[in-house]
Every structure is written in C-alpha cells, then in structure tokens.
Amino acid sequence: MTTATQLSRTGEQSATRATLSRRRSSATRAIPATTMLWVLAILMAFPLLWFLLSSFKGGGELFSYPLSFLPRKWTVDGYVRAWARVDFLRYFSNTLVVATITTALTVFFCATAGYALAKYRARWLSVLSLFVLSMTMLPGEVILNPTFSVVLHLHLYNNLFGVILPSILTPTGVFMFRQFFVSVPDELLDAARIDGSSELSTFFRIMVPLARPIMLTLAIISFQWRWNDYIFPLIILNDPQKFTLQIALRSLIGAQNIDWAILLAASVISMVPLMVLYLVFQRYITSSDIGTGLRD
Amino acid sequence: MDRPAATLIRPRAGAPVRVKPRATPRYTGPALVLTGGVIALYALFFLWPGVLGLLYSFTSYHGYGPLHFIGLENYTSLATDPTFYAALGRTFIYTVFSVPLGYVLSLTMAVALTNATAKGKSAARVIFFLPWLVSPIVTGVIWRWLFGENFGFVNFIIGQLGGHPAPWATNANLSLLVVIFASAWAGAAFNMLLFISALRNVPVSLYEAAQLDGANAWQRFARITIPAIRPTSLLVILLLTMGQMKEFALIQALNNGGPGTQNQLIVQYIYTTGFAKSQVGYASAASMVLLVILMAIALVQIAISRRSES
Numbered sequence: 001m002t003t004a005t006q007l008s009r010t011g012e013q014s015a016t017r018a019t020l021s022r023r024r025s026s027a028t029r030a031i032p033a034t035t036m037l038w039v040l041a042i043l044m045a046f047p048l049l050w051f052l053l054s055s056f057k058g059g060g061e062l063f064s065y066p067l068s069f070l071p072r073k074w075t076v077d078g079y080v081r082a083w084a085r086v087d088f089l090r091y092f093s094n095t096l097v098v099a100t101i102t103t104a105l106t107v108f109f110c111a112t113a114g115y116a117l118a119k120y121r122a123r124w125l126s127v128l129s130l131f132v133l134s135m136t137m138l139p140g141e142v143i144l145n146p147t148f149s150v151v152l153h154l155h156l157y158n159n160l161f162g163v164i165l166p167s168i169l170t171p172t173g174v175f176m177f178r179q180f181f182v183s184v185p186d187e188l189l190d191a192a193r194i195d196g197s198s199e200l201s202t203f204f205r206i207m208v209p210l211a212r213p214i215m216l217t218l219a220i221i222s223f224q225w226r227w228n229d230y231i232f233p234l235i236i237l238n239d240p241q242k243f244t245l246q247i248a249l250r251s252l253i254g255a256q257n258i259d260w261a262i263l264l265a266a267s268v269i270s271m272v273p274l275m276v277l278y279l280v281f282q283r284y285i286t287s288s289d290i291g292t293g294l295r296d
Numbered sequence: 297m298d299r300p301a302a303t304l305i306r307p308r309a310g311a312p313v314r315v316k317p318r319a320t321p322r323y324t325g326p327a328l329v330l331t332g333g334v335i336a337l338y339a340l341f342f343l344w345p346g347v348l349g350l351l352y353s354f355t356s357y358h359g360y361g362p363l364h365f366i367g368l369e370n371y372t373s374l375a376t377d378p379t380f381y382a383a384l385g386r387t388f389i390y391t392v393f394s395v396p397l398g399y400v401l402s403l404t405m406a407v408a409l410t411n412a413t414a415k416g417k418s419a420a421r422v423i424f425f426l427p428w429l430v431s432p433i434v435t436g437v438i439w440r441w442l443f444g445e446n447f448g449f450v451n452f453i454i455g456q457l458g459g460h461p462a463p464w465a466t467n468a469n470l471s472l473l474v475v476i477f478a479s480a481w482a483g484a485a486f487n488m489l490l491f492i493s494a495l496r497n498v499p500v501s502l503y504e505a506a507q508l509d510g511a512n513a514w515q516r517f518a519r520i521t522i523p524a525i526r527p528t529s530l531l532v533i534l535l536l537t538m539g540q541m542k543e544f545a546l547i548q549a550l551n552n553g554g555p556g557t558q559n560q561l562i563v564q565y566i567y568t569t570g571f572a573k574s575q576v577g578y579a580s581a582a583s584m585v586l587l588v589i590l591m592a593i594a595l596v597q598i599a600i601s602r603r604s605e606s
Binding site: 029030033034036037038040041044045047048050051054062063064065066067108109110112113115116117120122125128131132135136137138139140141142143144145146147148149150154165166168169174198199200203224227228230231235246249250253260263264267270271274275278282285 | 323324325326327329330331333334335337338340341342344345346348349352359404405408409411413414415416417419420422423424425426427428429430431432433434436437438439441442446447449452456481484538542544545548549552562563566567570571576579580583586587590591594595
C-alpha cells in the first residue's frame with residue numbers, strides 16, 4: 001500500500017515537474033519564432049507608419065533635419081489643404097460607383113458561370129473554361145489601344161460604365177466558384193430535380209445561399225481591386241469630373257513640384273474606406289483556405 | 297491540390313476526363329443562360345480587343361481614319377527599336393530581381409505565421425495584410441517618400457550612421473531597387489496566403505521523425521518543407537512573374553520610369569507609344585510581342601510543374 005502511494009506520489013511529482021519544465025522550455029522555444037514574426041511585422045508596418053506619422057507633420061518639419069519619428073508638433077494642416085485642393089467627395093463617389101457596381105456584377109456573373117462549369121458537362125463548357133483560363137496568361141491590361149477602341153465603339157468613352165464593363169470578368173472569380181460548386185455534392189442537385197425544381201431555381205434557391213461565404217470573399221477582393229484600379233480609368237476617363245480616386249491622386253504626383261504635405265494627406269484619406277472595410281471583414285480575407293489561388 | 301489556382305498549373309483538370317453517363321444535352325438551355333454573361337463579356341472585352349490588336353499591329357493606324365495595312369513593318373521596326381529593347385530588358389531585370397525577393401518575403405511571412413510557438417500571430421497577420429490594401433499608386437508614393445534623396449528616412453539613417461546619402465532617385469539602378477522593394481512589400485500578403493495553406497498540408501509526422509533523427513530547424517525546412525510545397529512555389533513564381541512583367545501603376549507613381557526614361561518598363565512603353573504618340577499600330581505590335589512572351593513564360597512554367605508532378 002505504502003509503496004504504491006509513494007510510487008504514485010513520485011509519479012505525480014515528476015509529472016508536475018515535467019509539465020513545468022515543458023512550459024518553461026516552450027516559452028524559451030517561442031522566443032526565436034516570436035522575434036522573427038515581429039521583426040517581419042515591424043518591417044511590413046514601418047513604411048505605412050512612417051507615411052502616416054509624416055502626414056501629421058507641418059510643411060516645415062517634413063523638410064528639416066534631424067527627422068523625428070513622431071511629429072514634434074502635430075498638425076492636420078496637410079489634411080485641411082488636401083481636402084480643399086482635391087474634390088474628395090466627387091472622387092469618392094465616382095470610385096464607389098465603379099467599385100460597387102463592378103463588384104456586384106463580378107460576383108453575379110462569376111457565380112453563375114462557375115456553377116455551370118462545375119455542374120454541367122459539355123464540350124463547349126470545357127472550351128469556355130479553357131478560354132477563361134487563358135485570360136490569366138494573356139492579361140488584357142497589355143492591349144491598351146484595342147480595349148480603348150472597343151470602349152469607344154460602344155460609346156462608353158469618358159463614361160464610368162466604360163471602366164466598369166471591361167473589368168467585370170475575372171478568371172479568378174470564375175474558378176473560385178467553380179471549385180466551390182465542384183465540392184457541393186451532386187446528390188443535392190439530383191434531389192432538387194426529383195422534387196421538380198427547375199435548374200435556375202435550384203441555382204438561386206439552393207446553391208446561392210450555400211455559396212454565401214465565397215461570395216463575400218470575392219466581393220471584398222473585387223472591391224479592393226476596383227477601388228485601387230489605375231490603368232483602365234486612366235485611358236477611359238478624360239473629364240476630371242469623372243476621375244476615380246487613383247487618377248486624381250496621380251495628378252498630384254504629376255505636378256512639377258510635388259506638394260508633399262498635400263500628397264501625404266490625400267493618400268492617407270484615399271485609403272481610409274478600404275482600411276475600415278478590411279478591419280470589419282478581415283477574417284473573410286485572411287482565413288487562409290479561401291485565399292488559395294486568388295490573384296487578378 | 298483541388299484548388300482554383302491548381303487549374304492554372306494543370307489546365308487539364310478543367311476538362312472532363314471521362315464523360316459521366318448523366319451527361320445529357322438536356323441542360324444546354326440553363327447552362328447557356330448561366331454562362332451567357334461571361335461569354336458576352338469575354339467576347340466583348342477580351343476576344344474583340346485581342347483580334348483588333350492583332351489587326352492594328354499590321355497597320356499604320358494612328359487612332360482615326362481608315363486602316364492602312366503595312367504588313368509586317370511594325371514588327372520589323374520593333375526588332376530594331378532600341379527604346380523597345382531597353383524597356384523590355386529593364387522589365388526582365390525588374391522581374392528577375394523582384395520575383396525571388398517577393399517569393400522569399402511571402403514564404404518567410406507564411407512560415408513565421410504557421411510556427412506553432414510564435415506569439416501574437418493574429419495581430420501579426422492583420423499587419424502583414426495591410427500593404428495589400430494600399431493601391432499601387434499610393435504604394436509608389438509611400439516608397440518614394442521613404443527613399444527620398446534629400447529628406448527621406450532611409451538616407452537620414454544612412455547619414456546618421458556616417459554614410460553618404462544614396463542617390464535613390466537619380467541613379468537608375470538604385471531607383472529600380474526601390475521599385476523592387478515596394479513591389480515585394482505590396483504583393484507579399486497574397487502569396488503568403490497561398491503558402492500558409494500549403495504549409496498547413498505538410499504532415500506533422502515528417503517533422504517529428506526528422507527531429508528524432510536529429511535534424512535542426514534549417515535542415516527540416518530545406519529537406520521537408522521546401523520539397524513539400526513545391527507545387528505552390530511554382531504557382532507563386534508563375535503569378536509573380538506574370539504580375540511583374542506588366543507592372544505599370546506602381547512605377548508611374550514611384551519614379552515615372554525615371555530618371556529620364558531609364559526605368560521605362562514595357563507596359564509604360566506601350567502606353568506612351570499608343571496614347572501619347574498615337575502610334576496605335578506600332579503599340580499594338582509591341583502588345584502582341586509582349587503577349588507571346590507572357591504566354592511562353594506561362595507555358596514553360598506549366599511544363600516544369602507538370603514534369604515535377606509526374
């Protein structure tokens with residue numbers, strides 16, 4: 001009896017000691033990995049942070065040595081001047097119109113096509129799938145003049161829809177949905193058919209609700225792409241009243257002498273809506289498994 | 297690898313390997329309705345510009361009036377155009393240096409985020425992702441500010457350490473280096489996501505066995521991780537290469553292809569030729585050459601990844 005108790009007590013003690021030492025060693029083991037992680041995080045955050053802090057320095061402090069990390073005197077003067085110089089409300093609303101409409105149409109058309117490519121079999125569908133795939137190898141951004149001519153033919157030059165329509169179709173979006181619907185069991189579709197549901201109503205009533213997470217992910221990604229788009233708005237919009245944010249920012253850089261106080265503040269203002277959107281929805285983008293294979 | 301991206305490496309996956317008995321032409325109607333939008337968009341904004349571009353490339357078109365066909369003249373002029381070669385060469389240099397940097401940065405970030413012992417991973421993940429939100433134009437402005445020649449932070453630090461301020465804007469190579477840093481910074485988050493899911497799929501037992509055999513962390517990384525994530529590595533390299541070859545907005549904001557035109561990349565060459573100089577036919581020929589190069593790069597990389605899989 002006694003021996004057994006002693007034995008078991010020794011066992012417990014050694015177990016506790018083992019846990020303790022394991023805990024201590026896991027803490028020491030965490031040091032190199034944690035250091036590497038945070039050195040990287042600081043490196044990635046630094047350019048943004050330096051930019052943000054600089055935007056609160058006065059025009060004089062921006063160009064006087066020695067530089068200091070935090071503004072010596074905080075000022076929003078750059079922001080006030082940027083807001084007065086750049087018609088932000090107009091550019092925000094133009095960009096919002098382009099990004100929202102394009103995103104809605106992108107999600108819709110990519111979902112329908114992705115579903116058809118996943119659930120129907122026909123030779124022409126596999127050809128279509130290859131055609132859409134070829135868009136990744138032959139990017140439209142390099143054939144600028146012909147795209148411009150097409151937009152001109154469609155009477156969409158200098159029109160926000162001239163920017164919207166060419167950017168709706170993205171191979172990434174189509175293949176995201178195709179991949180998702182391939183994973184939805186065919187039995188579900190068969191059951192709906194037996195119940196007499198038509199193909200389209202099966203899609204809209206059963207499949208669309210299932211695909212909601214993918215829709216949200218593509219929506220956020222597409223919104224970011226379109227908010228930050230540069231090349232199509234550049235060639236298609238001519239009237240400054242119709243410019244999107246990025247084109248308006250570019251005109252501040254194009255000036256002979258850059259007014260950095262205005263440029264810093266204007267750039268920060270242009271990023272605010274996306275940052276807010278990201279902080280609200282970040283788990284839909286950074287949850288890694290849906291992130292696979294996304295790139296435009 | 298049943299991911300959307302995998303189709304890029306293995307387009308065969310998209311084609312039906314065997315026709316299932318359920319395949320019936322009954323559903324042609326709904327399939328047409330569902331794909332109609334994409335077919336129309338593809339035809340209007342991909343096929344039409346593509347065909348038009350090929351057509352223009354055989355003409356001396358200047359943006360208005362009838363098309364005047366000149367045969368292969370645009371292509372023969374391109375073959376002897378030093379500006380075209382300079383832009384193409386600069387684009388290759390840019391790609392050759394920025395792809396490895398982007399690859400290493402995004403893989404390192406993914407490894408750091410998947411490490412079991414590291415602390416503060418969710419906060420770090422949010423930080424790693426912030427640059428992805430920044431537009432190419434603003435990215436250019438941010439890096440131009442950081443590497444300013446006179447009042448930039450980097451030159452200030454170099455000065456504090458007793459060095460000579462570097463000519464980040466007036467030296468073409470240094471200026472390109474800043475663009476390379478900026479593009480790696482801006483593009484890392486997305487490739488990091490690809491690597492994270494690849495790293496999660498490496499069996500833990502492999503690492504445990506290696507550890508028992510006395511392999512250190514670096515050996516485990518080089519001998520287990522790198523071979524295990526090879527398909528993803530190839531995909532990331534392909535995506536990075538295609539993206540870098542068509543860089544435009546970032547460099548426009550950062551140095552506008554300068555100093556002078558020394559850092560003019562190929563898409564900017566096409567843009568300047570086609571719009572500022574209105575040489576539409578000539579610019580279209582340059583676009584066609586670029587498309588052929590891009591397709592060749594993609595096909596070579598797909599061939600490599602196919603061979604490594606079999």
